[in-house]
Amino acid sequence: MIGPFKPYPSPSQGNVVLWKPSDTAMLSSTLWFCIAIGQFKPYYLSPSQGNVVLWKPSDTAMLSSWIAYNVMREAGVPEGVINFVPADGPTFGDTITGSPHLAGINFTGSVQTFQHLWRQVGQNLGLYKTFPRMVGECGGKNYHFVHSSADLESVANGTIRSAFEYGGQKCSACSRMYVPSSMWPKLKDELVSRVKEVKMGDADDFTTFISAVIDDKSFGRIKNWLDHARSSSNLKVIAGGNCDDSRGYFVEPTIIETSDPKEKIMQEEIFGPVLTVYPYPDEKYREVLEMVNETSPFGLTGAVFAQDANVVKEAHEILKMSAGNFYINDKSTGSVVMQQPFGGARLSGTNDKAGGPHYVLKFCSPQAIKESHVPLTDWKYDNMQA
Ligand SMILES: NC(=O)c1ccc[n+]([C@@H]2O[C@H](COP(=O)([O-])OP(=O)(O)OC[C@H]3O[C@@H](n4cnc5c(N)ncnc54)[C@H](O)[C@@H]3O)[C@@H](O)[C@H]2O)c1
């Protein structure tokens, strides 16, 4: 990317900063603060960025990564710029974080692994020739918030897609939903009838909507959640709920109703085709919006369904920190690269927004250049003249 990069600071970012000035530069820091505020200048990037990348694909997504790599090579990405390095995760992590040449890590995966990598980088800081840039895209506990003014059909269709496509193994998949009690009986019927139509089977068959989950570990984790749902008095399985690993790791698309909005199934990531719904008293929707914001440590995606424009505005205000990608009357997943830069805050990642200009900036080392076209005729400044 060449040319001016326009910042778009929102007036409602709400960042509060503690600036600790140097003990010996207290007065000048105060003056600088006054000058710097409101003066954010565009940056210019060089076209010769020259970054060379080691791409370690996930152990369980080797083939799709290999195909994507070959597409890039055929499209003209020169040899040696992106280097495909299938490897054991911890071995790869130890190797790169132990190299003085490490310039940055772009990680997609769990919070635990990203924290582990960042810790390793911190421990090895003295080793590096530059400060490594850390970009992380981690998990989510993505929500659909439904208001009584919502279009019921949109909610039903959007939720089936978001919660169950890719077997719910998408960081942005909807896994918790809040529905007004007055709408719930009808919406429940609509969701359950659609789940019955969902075809589960071979991913090669284009009429299949949901295939097996990725591996045995994933299957075991989701199965534990299904067992939890069956044994908990606050939870009721209203669709699906079964799984079978006799050939492939198949988990039925599952809908659970909860009477407790803070149940752990409403807080923790499942990464599978499991949706939990909390029906709330219609008139309590503002309290529920606050609850949506506070229930989970993640901040990846969320959606509000409402035809009332004031409710949409209010929901957006209350939920502005709860989702890096926020959807209005649309499902909480399926952001399009180059159109909807993607990423989340809180424990969902560093929110650098893949597919947007901020991302490129993160991996650049901008250089500012000044050239003078007049001779330097004096070392004294004008204000020093008597
Ligand atoms: N926010 C996003 O854009 C996004 C996109 C897809 C998936 N995800 C998240 O990814 C998670 C699922 O992925 P997962 O279960 O494969 O995560 P994971 O953390 O187990 O593994 C992710 C990758 O890290 C590697 N790895 C493991 N240990 C490592 C180490 N010590 N050093 C270096 N690399 C190491 C693995 O081999 C794998 O390639 C979910 O939480 C999901 O939400 C996020």
Ligand SMILES: N[C@@H](CCC=O)C(=O)O
């Ligand atoms: N663009 C995708 C990103 C998912 C995770 O990588 C989506 O929003 O569904």
